[in-house]
Amino acid sequence: MNKKIIICILVIISILFISGCNKKIEKDKTNTKNNEVKTNNNSVVLYFSATGTTKTVAQKIAKYSDSDIIEIIPKVKYTDKDLDYNSDCRANKEQNDSKSRPEIKNKIDISNYDTIYLGYPIWWGTNPKIILTLLDTYDFTGKTIIPFCTSGSTDITNSVTELRKYNSKLKILDGERFTSSTNSEYSIEKFVEKSELNKEEAVKEMKVIINNKEYIINLEDNATARKLVKMAPLELNMKDLNDNEKYYYLSEGLPVDPYKPGHIEKGDVMLFDTSCIVIFYKSFDTTFDYTKIGHIDNLPDLGSNDIKVKFEQ
Ligand SMILES: Cc1cc2nc3c(=O)[nH]c(=O)nc-3n(C[C@H](O)[C@H](O)[C@H](O)COP(=O)(O)O)c2cc1C
Numbered sequence: 001m002n003k004k005i006i007i008c009i010l011v012i013i014s015i016l017f018i019s020g021c022n023k024k025i026e027k028d029k030t031n032t033k034n035n036e037v038k039t040n041n042n043s044v045v046l047y048f049s050a051t052g053t054t055k056t057v058a059q060k061i062a063k064y065s066d067s068d069i070i071e072i073i074p075k076v077k078y079t080d081k082d083l084d085y086n087s088d089c090r091a092n093k094e095q096n097d098s099k100s101r102p103e104i105k106n107k108i109d110i111s112n113y114d115t116i117y118l119g120y121p122i123w124w125g126t127n128p129k130i131i132l133t134l135l136d137t138y139d140f141t142g143k144t145i146i147p148f149c150t151s152g153s154t155d156i157t158n159s160v161t162e163l164r165k166y167n168s169k170l171k172i173l174d175g176e177r178f179t180s181s182t183n184s185e186y187s188i189e190k191f192v193e194k195s196e197l198n199k200e201e202a203v204k205e206m207k208v209i210i211n212n213k214e215y216i217i218n219l220e221d222n223a224t225a226r227k228l229v230k231m232a233p234l235e236l237n238m239k240d241l242n243d244n245e246k247y248y249y250l251s252e253g254l255p256v257d258p259y260k261p262g263h264i265e266k267g268d269v270m271l272f273d274t275s276c277i278v279i280f281y282k283s284f285d286t287t288f289d290y291t292k293i294g295h296i297d298n299l300p301d302l303g304s305n306d307i308k309v310k311f312e313q
Contacts, residue, residue, distance in 0.1 A: 042112055043067040047119035048130050050078045050091075053150040057178045058119045060188040061148065065196070067117060074130055075103035085124075095124045101133040108138060115144045115199065122151035122177075126159040132166060140170050146195045147175030150183075173198050194255040197223040197230075206232060208296065209310040210279075217269050217294040217311075223255035224271050224291045234311040236277070240304050244282035248309075250275045258289040267299040268292065279309070 045067050047058035055071070062069040082090035094100040110116060120127045127149070147163065149156045156177040164172050176191050202221040206229055207214060219225040228234075231252070238246035244264075253274035264270075266283045270290035277293070281302040 043115035043117065044110065044113040045069045045117040045119065046072060046108065046110070046134070047117075048072040048074070048121075048128060048134075049119070049150075050083055050121060050128075053180065054119045054121050054148075056180075057148060057150055057183045057188070058117070060183060060185065061117050061119070061192060064185075064189045064192045065115075065117065067115075068113070070108055071106070072108065072130060072134055073105040075105040091123055091128070094129045095126075097129075100129045101136060102128075102130045104130065104133055104137065108134070110138055110140070110143070113143065115146065116140065117146045117148060117195075119148045119150075120159075122149050122154045122156070122159060125154055126162050131163070135163070135167055135170075140167075143171070144199050145170055145172045146199075147172060148191070149175070149177050150179060151177060152179075190255060193227075194223040197226040197255060200226060202226065203229045203313075206294075207312040209312065210299075210302065211307055215296045215299060217296050219294040220292050222257060222291070224257065225293050227254045228277075228293055228311065229313055232311045232313045236309050236311070237306060238277075238279065238309050239306045240302075243304050244284060245278050245280045246302060246307055246309070247272070247276055247278045250277060254291075256291045258291050260289055261286065261292070265295065267296040269294045269296060 043065055045058045045062040045065070047054050047069070049055035049058065049071070058069060058071075061067070078091065081087075085092055094102060118131070120131050145163075147156060147160050149159060154177075156175045160172060160175050164170070173195060176195075178187070178191075203219060203226065205216050205218055208217050209215075219229070231250075234250075236248040238248045241247055254271055256271060256274050261268075261270075263285050264280045264283060266281055268280045270278045270280070270292055272278050272288065272290055278290070279296070279299070279302075281299055
């Protein structure tokens with residue numbers, strides 16, 4: 001082979017090698033986007049925002065859920081005067097008119113998405129009427145809708161109830177309200193994680209082995225229980241506290257929805273704070289906040305020693 005041909009072959013091999021490396025680098029970049037909650041579906045954030053508050057939240061949700069983002073743009077933009085809710089403004093008139101369906105300017109294609117994060121501001125306790133225009137115009141059947149809102153103080157619950165009533169065939173999760181102070185990166189990331197878990201079918205029970213004896217935890221239908229199931233199998237050395245509970249701090253936090261149970265029943269499995277799993281083996285009253293994971297029937301007194309506990313799927 002003459003020298004020129006050999007050089008040519010070497011150059012071609014080098015080009016192929018370098019382009020292969022670049023492709024790998026590109027691929028690695030897409031796999032390691034900062035702090036995204038890994039989702040295995042096609043999701044989009046669809047939002048309406050009259051003054052920009054919901055837009056800021058929508059953008060963060062899109063970032064953390066690795067979703068596309070589409071704004072719902074009204075055909076007639078809302079001016080400051082239209083939004084002056086202390087007057088007889090356009091927004092108030094629309095909210096008071098059950099037939100009002102303000103037109104949407106842009107065409108929205110949701111056909112490729114199975115998860116829709118749906119964002120809006122609260123107007124007079126519920127969603128703006130343009131959200132109903134959206135539900136009338138496009139077919140959301142078979143998709144999971146995860147609502148979120150911003151508001152001065154009103155919770156999202158009523159608007160979600162009304163959306164479910166408006167079209168009872170749709171799968172609409174509970175959703176979350178944000179304000180300018182609660183839309184931190186952390187709370188958005190937790191919301192996305194919780195929503196992704198809540199989309200899945202609930203697992204009703206999980207096996208737990210305590211001191212080599214098998215029990216069943218009847219699980220709550222919440223993101224905390226779903227996450228624990230995902231983390232199993234787990235083998236924990238649980239410490240005793242106050243002769244009534246065994247606890248263990250996991251290295252990773254779970255989604256939380258804390259409440260004050262007031263009373264603990266023997267067999268309750270709870271999450272304290274964000275990462276402390278607690279199994280109660282005595283009943284008593286409490287003033288602490290917990291997120292309930294489930295309940296073990298027939299749990300005996302576990303004694304005051306530290307114990308080995310295996311959680312299995
Ligand atoms: C017509 C109108 C009605 C509103 N009604 C409520 C309400 O019932 N409860 C509440 O907490 N905030 C209410 N707000 C405040 C908005 O929900 C809040 O400012 C929201 O974050 C605005 O979102 P945006 O900037 O994305 O449009 C209302 C605002 C307007 C313009």
